[in-house]
Amino acid sequence: MTILKIDHAGPLVTIQDQGRPNFMRYGVTPGGPMDRRAYALCHYALGQDPSASIEVSMGGLNLTCVSGGVTACVTGGGFTVILDGKTLPSWAIFELTEGAKLQIRAGEWGSWCYLSFAGDIDAPTWLGSSSTHLASDQCGVPLQMGDKIAINNTRTNATNSGELLDATSLKPSKKIRVTMGPQDRYFSDETQTSFLSNDFTLTPEYNRQGVRLSGPALHINQPLDMPSEPIARGSLQVPGHGDPIALMADHQTTGGYPKIATIISADQDQVAQMRAGDTLCFTAVDVETAISAAHDANAKITSLRQHIDDQRMSLEQKLLNSNLVSGVIDDFNN
Amino acid sequence: MYPTMRPIADTGVLVEFGDQIDDGIHAQVLAMDRTVNAANLHGVTELIPTYAALYVGYDALLVGYAEITAQLETLLGQGDASTAQGKHWKIPVCYDAEFAPDLPELASALGKSEEFVVEQHTSATYKVYMYGFAPGYAYLGGVPPVIQHPRKPTPVMGVPPKAVMITGSQALISTVTMPSGWWVIGRSAINPLRGGNDDPFLFDVGDTIGFERMTRADFDKYGQG
Numbered sequence: 001m002t003i004l005k006i007d008h009a010g011p012l013v014t015i016q017d018q019g020r021p022n023f024m025r026y027g028v029t030p031g032g033p034m035d036r037r038a039y040a041l042c043h044y045a046l047g048q049d050p051s052a053s054i055e056v057s058m059g060g061l062n063l064t065c066v067s068g069g070v071t072a073c074v075t076g077g078g079f080t081v082i083l084d085g086k087t088l089p090s091w092a093i094f095e096l097t098e099g100a101k102l103q104i105r106a107g108e109w110g111s112w113c114y115l116s117f118a119g120d121i122d123a124p125t126w127l128g129s130s131s132t133h134l135a136s137d138q139c140g141v142p143l144q145m146g147d148k149i150a151i152n153n154t155r156t157n158a159t160n161s162g163e164l165l166d167a168t169s170l171k172p173s174k175k176i177r178v179t180m181g182p183q184d185r186y187f188s189d190e191t192q193t194s195f196l197s198n199d200f201t202l203t204p205e206y207n208r209q210g211v212r213l214s215g216p217a218l219h220i221n222q223p224l225d226m227p228s229e230p231i232a233r234g235s236l237q238v239p240g241h242g243d244p245i246a247l248m249a250d251h252q253t254t255g256g257y258p259k260i261a262t263i264i265s266a267d268q269d270q271v272a273q274m275r276a277g278d279t280l281c282f283t284a285v286d287v288e289t290a291i292s293a294a295h296d297a298n299a300k301i302t303s304l305r306q307h308i309d310d311q312r313m314s315l316e317q318k319l320l321n322s323n324l325v326s327g328v329i330d331d332f333n334n
Numbered sequence: 335m336y337p338t339m340r341p342i343a344d345t346g347v348l349v350e351f352g353d354q355i356d357d358g359i360h361a362q363v364l365a366m367d368r369t370v371n372a373a374n375l376h377g378v379t380e381l382i383p384t385y386a387a388l389y390v391g392y393d394a395l396l397v398g399y400a401e402i403t404a405q406l407e408t409l410l411g412q413g414d415a416s417t418a419q420g421k422h423w424k425i426p427v428c429y430d431a432e433f434a435p436d437l438p439e440l441a442s443a444l445g446k447s448e449e450f451v452v453e454q455h456t457s458a459t460y461k462v463y464m465y466g467f468a469p470g471y472a473y474l475g476g477v478p479p480v481i482q483h484p485r486k487p488t489p490v491m492g493v494p495p496k497a498v499m500i501t502g503s504q505a506l507i508s509t510v511t512m513p514s515g516w517w518v519i520g521r522s523a524i525n526p527l528r529g530g531n532d533d534p535f536l537f538d539v540g541d542t543i544g545f546e547r548m549t550r551a552d553f554d555k556y557g558q559g
Contacts, residue, residue: 024389025382026535027465027472127534136469136510182340182348227355228466228473230382230389232342254384254466262343265394287399290344294394 002068002096002119002151009143010059012208014132015123016114016249017052023127024253030233031131034112034208034249034272035076037301038170042075042116045093045164045308052121052130053114054143058106058275061115061143065096070154071118072096077110077273078167089163093312095156109171110273111206119154134208134250164308172270172278176263177285177293178236183229183258186220187238194218195260196282200244204276208250210237211271213280217242218260228254234263234271236282246271264290266297337362337410339403344394347403349410352386355475355503358415359386360463364540365413375405383539384464420462420541425507426523426548427456427498428557433521436486440500440517443483452547454478455498455519460505460543465535470509470527472537477503489515496522498545523548523557 016039019032033039033055043050054061056079073093074081081088082103088094090107096117104113123130126139133139143149184192200215218238231237231251236244239257246263249272261282263271274280285293336359340348349366352359367383370390377397382389392402429437429452441448460474477500485501490513493499497508499516508514509527526536537543548557 022380023469024380024391025465025539026470027467028469133469136512138469138510179341179343182342182350226353227385228464229384229387230346230348232346232389232391234343234345252467253382254464262345264343265345287341287344290341291394291399294344298395 002070002117002154003066004063004096004149004151005066006061006063006143006145006147006149007101008060008062008145009147010057010061011142012055012057012134013059013061013143014055014134014208015052015121015140015143016055016131017129018050019131019249020127020129024230027253028127029133029135029209029250029253031129031133031208032249033114035114035269037269037297037304038076038112039114039116040301041164041304041308042073042114044305045073045075045312046071046116046118048118051116052123053116054121054149056104056113056115058111060103060105062101062103063149065098065100065102066148067098068151068154069095069097069100069156070151071156071160072102073116073118073164074104074113075116075164076113078107078171079110079113080105080107090167091164092162093164094161109275110167111275112272117151117154118157119151122150122152160312162311164311165304170273172273174278174280176267176271176280176282177290178234178261178263178282179287179290180261180284181259182262183226184260186222186224186226186258187218187260188221191218191221192260195244196284199279199281201279202274202276203243206276208248210245210247210251211274211276213244213246215243218244220258224256224258226256226258228256231255231259232262234265234268235259236261236263248272264293266290266293337366339406341399342389344399345391346380347390347392347399347406349388349390349406350386351388355385355463357461360461361415362413363388365415366410367539369409369413370406373405373409375402377402384466420538422459422542422544423537424544424546426552426556427520427545428523428548428550428553429520430550430553433497434519436517437519440481440483440519444481446481451481451519454481455500455505456545456547458544460545462537462539462541462543464539468508468510468512470525470535471506472526472539474505474543475503477505479503483517485515486517487515489513493518495527496525498522520545521553521557523553
């Protein structure tokens, strides 16, 4: 068992795993990582199925490995990662040895990063998930200074340490794709055109539930008489103030305000990594384009996995592989 | 015009049966919910029934939009909305002053006695229309018109679990500590969000509920926690 002690945790630093989908019909937010791609690749790099990680906000995290040792991995935005005074890449795999001090701080870009361990974080579960449920006291609370985290079944593998990939290639793009609706009928043609032709800025009203955007006001053009309807991740819900709210991982399951559009799944992680003050512009696509983008995003994950595999391979393995390949070629030549 | 199907990004189909709160529309939502659930369609991940619409979540890597909507189309109208009959629950409630902080103000606003409000509250049969807001928050319809009253202008922080509340035609029993602008008129002896990981939700959408008055002595003796 490895024990970590939290020396500092900013707001909204929580335990997250894949969340608890399939309970939205009972009012339970699905939760899970804000940036699902970075989270999944973090565990992939450690050679394990996705399990509980620490999701670090821009508030940062400092911890000390007080006993034991474990291989750890950080992925996500362009955060600053410092291990015993030495700066590591933003996407890195490394060893936490007894006494090691790790600091993670907001870096040049990005709102969230993932700290995962080769082993199992000992955390409470509820409805099959360890994701902290911020809206209730059902499953943990955000991490705080003084907390101790136990990691069971730890593994170490020092030969794999190093950079996984250059995170700058993953910076979010400003152009975000949406499908219109499902309640676009509450907005005039002019308002919908304005929505698609103007920039919106992320405001500081930002948490795991969603982020309020500011831009041209999107006022509804008829009395608000809709009954509460289901809400999906990526919904752009417009309350009476006219600012759209992009709903994220901890979104409410139902709501009575109209949704002008929905961010497609391929672009949801990008919005999650934007910060207050960043601007974005929305482009409307049809559902077939959105689905094709989901396949593209999945192919991108496959190529990032390949890249991580290449990076993780030790020099010795690379040499071995190249010998094997030349051996095969020699066999063919004979 | 209804039913209609609308795409929600590449993750869901919203099947709409109407645009208002209506028992007939809601019965169609529940019938479709049961039918789609029983059909066990490939790629479908999640169903969320609400007052007038059913959200059908799907995995776009497993199934396309045209395919999923074609399958839903064939299921529309297959379910029998008339046989939508859930379980009936009798929920004991203690209406003592300590548990009913808003009962005096509500009764006074209605121009009725507190006893009248409680009698009316216990006389009705409520239906579980949908869940929302927080885990296990079941929205119940069926508050008698004579005790219907709009919500408070400002939500009150820290409403405890098991608070029995009404606003307009809606009622609910809180499950966790949350802010609320509804009128708290009693305390349920049971929390509809039970402990544990297996099936912690007492009610299903479509179930009916009646409230029964419980004395403080019985509440202290039999009430949970």
